[in-house]
Amino acid sequence: MKSQSRSTLVRSLALHAVLIPLAIIWLFPLWMMLVFATMPDYGIFSPQIELLPSTHFLENLSNLQADTDFIRALMISVSVAIVYTILSVLLTSMAGWALARYQFVGKSLVIAIILGTITLPYFVVVIPQFIMVAREFKMANTWIALIVPPLFNSLGVLFMRQAFSMMPAELFDAARVEGVKEWQIFLRIALPLARPTMAALAIILFLASWNNYLWPLLINSRPGMLTAPVALGTLIGLTKVSWGGIMAGAVMLTAPILVIFILLQRHFIAGIAAGAIK
Amino acid sequence: MQLRNRAAYGFLAPYLMIFATFWIWPIISSFLMSFQNTRVNPWVFSLGANWGRLFNDPAFYNALKNTMIILIVQVPVMITLATVMAVLLNSPLLKARGLFRFAFFAPVVVGEVAYAAVFRLMFNLDFGIINKLLNSVGIPSISWFAEAPAAMALLIIAVTWRWAGYNAIIILAGLQSIPGDVYEAATLDRVSKARQFIYITLPLLKPIILFCVILSIIGSMQLFTEPMLITNRGGPGGGTETLGLFLYRQGFTSLNFGYASAIAYTMAALAIVISLLNLWVGRDQK
Amino acid sequence: MAELSLKNVVKRFGSYEIIRNASLDVADGEFVVFVGPSGCGKSTLLRMIAGLEHITDGEIHIGDTLVNDVEPADRGIAMVFQSYALYPHMTVEQNLAFGLRMTGNPKADTDRRVQRVADILQIKELMQRRPKQLSGGQRQRVAIGRAIVREPRVFLFDEPLSNLDAELRVQMRVEISRLHKELGTTMIYVTHDQTEAMTLADKIVVLRGGNIEQIGAPLDLYDNPANQFVAGFVGSPKMNFMSAEVTATDSDNVTLTLLNQGNVRLSLPLKNPPPAIGDAVTLGVRPEHFAKAGEGVADLTIAVDVAEHLGNTSYIYANVAGGEQLIIEREESRNEIKTDTLTVAIKSSHALLFDKTGNRLR
Numbered sequence: 035m036k037s038q039s040r041s042t043l044v045r046s047l048a049l050h051a052v053l054i055p056l057a058i059i060w061l062f063p064l065w066m067m068l069v070f071a072t073m074p075d076y077g078i079f080s081p082q083i084e085l086l087p088s089t090h091f092l093e094n095l096s097n098l099q100a101d102t103d104f105i106r107a108l109m110i111s112v113s114v115a116i117v118y119t120i121l122s123v124l125l126t127s128m129a130g131w132a133l134a135r136y137q138f139v140g141k142s143l144v145i146a147i148i149l150g151t152i153t154l155p156y157f158v159v160v161i162p163q164f165i166m167v168a169r170e171f172k173m174a175n176t177w178i179a180l181i182v183p184p185l186f187n188s189l190g191v192l193f194m195r196q197a198f199s200m201m202p203a204e205l206f207d208a209a210r211v212e213g214v215k216e217w218q219i220f221l222r223i224a225l226p227l228a229r230p231t232m233a234a235l236a237i238i239l240f241l242a243s244w245n246n247y248l249w250p251l252l253i254n255s256r257p258g259m260l261t262a263p264v265a266l267g268t269l270i271g272l273t274k275v276s277w278g279g280i281m282a283g284a285v286m287l288t289a290p291i292l293v294i295f296i297l298l299q300r301h302f303i304a305g306i307a308a309g310a311i312k
Numbered sequence: 313m314q315l316r317n318r319a320a321y322g323f324l325a326p327y328l329m330i331f332a333t334f335w336i337w338p339i340i341s342s343f344l345m346s347f348q349n350t351r352v353n354p355w356v357f358s359l360g361a362n363w364g365r366l367f368n369d370p371a372f373y374n375a376l377k378n379t380m381i382i383l384i385v386q387v388p389v390m391i392t393l394a395t396v397m398a399v400l401l402n403s404p405l406l407k408a409r410g411l412f413r414f415a416f417f418a419p420v421v422v423g424e425v426a427y428a429a430v431f432r433l434m435f436n437l438d439f440g441i442i443n444k445l446l447n448s449v450g451i452p453s454i455s456w457f458a459e460a461p462a463a464m465a466l467l468i469i470a471v472t473w474r475w476a477g478y479n480a481i482i483i484l485a486g487l488q489s490i491p492g493d494v495y496e497a498a499t500l501d502r503v504s505k506a507r508q509f510i511y512i513t514l515p516l517l518k519p520i521i522l523f524c525v526i527l528s529i530i531g532s533m534q535l536f537t538e539p540m541l542i543t544n545r546g547g548p549g550g551g552t553e554t555l556g557l558f559l560y561r562q563g564f565t566s567l568n569f570g571y572a573s574a575i576a577y578t579m580a581a582l583a584i585v586i587s588l589l590n591l592w593v594g595r596d597q598k
Numbered sequence: 599m600a601e602l603s604l605k606n607v608v609k610r611f612g613s614y615e616i617i618r619n620a621s622l623d624v625a626d627g628e629f630v631v632f633v634g635p636s637g638c639g640k641s642t643l644l645r646m647i648a649g650l651e652h653i654t655d656g657e658i659h660i661g662d663t664l665v666n667d668v669e670p671a672d673r674g675i676a677m678v679f680q681s682y683a684l685y686p687h688m689t690v691e692q693n694l695a696f697g698l699r700m701t702g703n704p705k706a707d708t709d710r711r712v713q714r715v716a717d718i719l720q721i722k723e724l725m726q727r728r729p730k731q732l733s734g735g736q737r738q739r740v741a742i743g744r745a746i747v748r749e750p751r752v753f754l755f756d757e758p759l760s761n762l763d764a765e766l767r768v769q770m771r772v773e774i775s776r777l778h779k780e781l782g783t784t785m786i787y788v789t790h791d792q793t794e795a796m797t798l799a800d801k802i803v804v805l806r807g808g809n810i811e812q813i814g815a816p817l818d819l820y821d822n823p824a825n826q827f828v829a830g831f832v833g834s835p836k837m838n839f840m841s842a843e844v845t846a847t848d849s850d851n852v853t854l855t856l857l858n859q860g861n862v863r864l865s866l867p868l869k870n871p872p873p874a875i876g877d878a879v880t881l882g883v884r885p886e887h888f889a890k891a892g893e894g895v896a897d898l899t900i901a902v903d904v905a906e907h908l909g910n911t912s913y914i915y916a917n918v919a920g921g922e923q924l925i926i927e928r929e930e931s932r933n934e935i936k937t938d939t940l941t942v943a944i945k946s947s948h949a950l951l952f953d954k955t956g957n958r959l960r
Contacts, residue, residue: 042405066441158580159334159339160576163334186331210316214696227686270428
């Protein structure tokens with residue numbers, strides 16, 4: 035018994051001896067983001083090693099606001115992410131429901147197309163999307179251009195279809211026998227039961243929209259219609275900008291997501307794991 | 313019955329309209345565009361304007377080479393690291409599990425622009441904390457942005473930092489789906505922990521690890537934001553220009569849509585090959 | 599309340615027939631049980647009556663309406679499902695009222711009906727709970743309540759007791775029986791458990807491979823099965839089947855040799871046209887239709903494998919050559935059966951005879 039508990043102790047020590055340094059390395063960039071964001075520019079560019087946060091966060095934020103209208107960009111990003119998430123969850127839930135629970139002509143074709151094209155690089159569609167939205171619809175620099183095209187994402191369809199097909203069929207038959215209409219079955223039974231899956235999906239979609247860079251960069255390039263990542267991105271690489279300001283912006287972009295992540299870690303991880311494993 | 317199934321079209325229609333407009337049609341459209349000279353008005357069919365040019369363009373081969381180097385180095389390193397993280401996180405001996413999980417998973421949720429900015433500062437030649445730390449242990453500063461090999465290494469470090477935790481989540485989920493009684497049975501048979509890992513855990517994890525490998529290959533193949541923002545548009549001098557960045561430059565800086573489409577379809581061809589590989593490997597498992 | 603009839607009903611998936619030409623008449627207020635092994639089509643047939651499955655061919659009438667193309671909700675039926683199919687996110691009360699609310703039934707009437715059901719099933723104190731907080735038996739009761747609320751003309755039950763443990767199953771069986779007496783509504787009940795069928799039914803429909811094998815009252819099926827399948831399916835423990843060969847026939851009698859019993863010969867009176875000499879046949883004898891040695895048509899000496907003493911009766915299991923197992927019920931004595939071998943006689947009055955394809959010869 036004693037030797038066994040000793041070997042357990044040794045194994046435990048070895049485990050932590052590997053994990054603790056690894057975790058420190060992994061947290062280091064996030065920590066430095068905070069450190070940079072609270073430091074004045076002369077601190078960032080000082081020859082000393084600076085590892086502790088300072089107190090200049092608000093000052094940096096106002097420097098950032100002077101470089102670009104970051105508050106407006108944040109507001110656009112929040113609105114776009116919320117509207118996009120709601121719309122996408124709704125649309126993909128409906129489609130997933132149809133593909134999970136009905137037999138109809140064309141069903142296997144739709145599923146085959148979705149599965150067959152899901153790994154295609156986004157770059158394949160981004161050029162025609164850009165031409166269509168910017169040149170044919172003349173909708174560059176609009177809210178619709180930011181929100182609607184990314185709704186094509188079919189991950190949610192597969193995700194929701196999976197959730198709906200795992201529900202017992204008798205539940206919906208019971209409602210049909212009772213005379214409940216199909217859309218009522220969807221709204222009143224299927225959706226409430228799929229709430230955990232919808233939450234996981236919503237988190238992933240919100241994150242994707244919030245962090246989306248390439249599409250907003252292409253389609254909304256007019257000052258005043260920039261999303262927060264694009265606004266911040268335009269400053270990176272310029273010479274006469276406040277780096278403290280950029281880092282304060284990075285914190286503003288990251289902090290809300292990290293808070294959501296900490297609060298909803300379970301959903302987050304479930305979503306990523308399930309979305310990947312299918 | 314029949315009426316009931318007709319309701320399906322109602323549920324499907326709104327999504328399908330978006331899907332057809334912003335996914336299916338663009339897939340077809342860019343395929344057609346890759347065969348058109350888009351630098352004249354109106355566009356005309358031309359095989360040489362894009363595909364012919366592509367195979368003779370040193371910039372394309374440079375981008376392809378860079379992308380492949382990143383793929384070949386970064387994916388194995390990251391997947392190994394992710395497997396280690398997952399296995400360690402799954403240990404029953406671990407204390408403060410939540411904290412470690414947070415450390416490894418947090419980079420997944422950090423936006424590309426935010427982390428690009430941090431990495432740029434951290435790896436700055438003169439003021440970057442990394443070089444300062446290297447100097448403090450006697451290693452001379454590395455000019456991460458001015459020398460192509462160092463810049464490539466920087467990209468690989470950055471991408472690994474961001475995505476290792478994501479893969480670890482997936483592998484961890486796979487680990488947790490292995491029933492515990494398999495290990496109990498092995499322990500009763502006096503199989504050591506190390507052998508259990510090699511003969512039980514790894515074989516059972518193989519499909520998931522392969523899935524992660526393919527997902528990572530497809531992801532790294534499309535690398536764009538990191539070389540755009542961290543190494544300053546593929547610098548130094550195209551030393552870190554990836555296919556994604558090359559496409560962006562051709563499509564949206566030079567506005568040569570046909571050529572960019574040909575590049576996109578080269579990436580798609582690679583992705584299709586990898587997806588088929590995925591299917592083939594998956595079939596093998598069943 | 600209504601009678602129900604099926605006329606040549608067929609269900610086909612491509613070229614595969616799940617239901618072949620099923621015809622059945624159910625009288626008003628009758629309790630009919632569909633029974634058969636899994637995959638026999640009994641649930642499909644029930645779902646076709648409910649309108650949840652499309653009918654490939656034939657007609658289904660409920661009352662005097664042809665309902666082939668009528669939506670489930672408009673057929674005047676209510677259904678109880680195997681998994682109960684209670685809505686997990688609603689309270690018991692909401693579960694009971696959901697269908698009526700969704701179809702715009704007046705609120706006062708809905709409340710009245712829900713109250714009545716709560717009274718009938720004595721589930722008043724459960725009304726605010728969710729399905730998760732109920733025991734298996736309580737869930738079953740709520741599922742039945744949800745059917746009663748609809749005040750249907752026909753109740754359909756799809757293996758409603760198969761998820762319950764043995765004790766509860768007996769209890770719920772009695773309750774369903776009582777409910778049928780109280781409501782007097784036509785009920786159709788699907789099960790794979792022949793005991794449920796025997797105890798509940800006014801009329802049993804035995805199905806196999808999409809065919810209706812026999813329709814009849816429980817004891818009729820027991821005493822007078824149409825073929826070897828029904829004979830073997832109805833009754834517990836099962837009827838014994840013994841391989842035999844016809845050695846002689848005359849106009850009234852047939853003489854057999856039991857192949858695996860050491861060439862025991864016996865004669866039986868015959869009803870149908872006699873089989874030819876040399877035909878392979880199967881003799882069927884229920885466990886309780888053995889007598890003491892010398893009191894029947896033939897004496898069998900068997901090696902006792904296992905004897906089960908249940909108190910009021912005993913079952914003797916004997917393995918014989920050729921893989922046949924005999925089960926013999928003995929009520930006489932608890933002590934008698936301590937021996938290794940036993941001689942029993944077959945009572946000729948209850949012995950059945952089947953031909954190679956399982957058809958009744960006697």
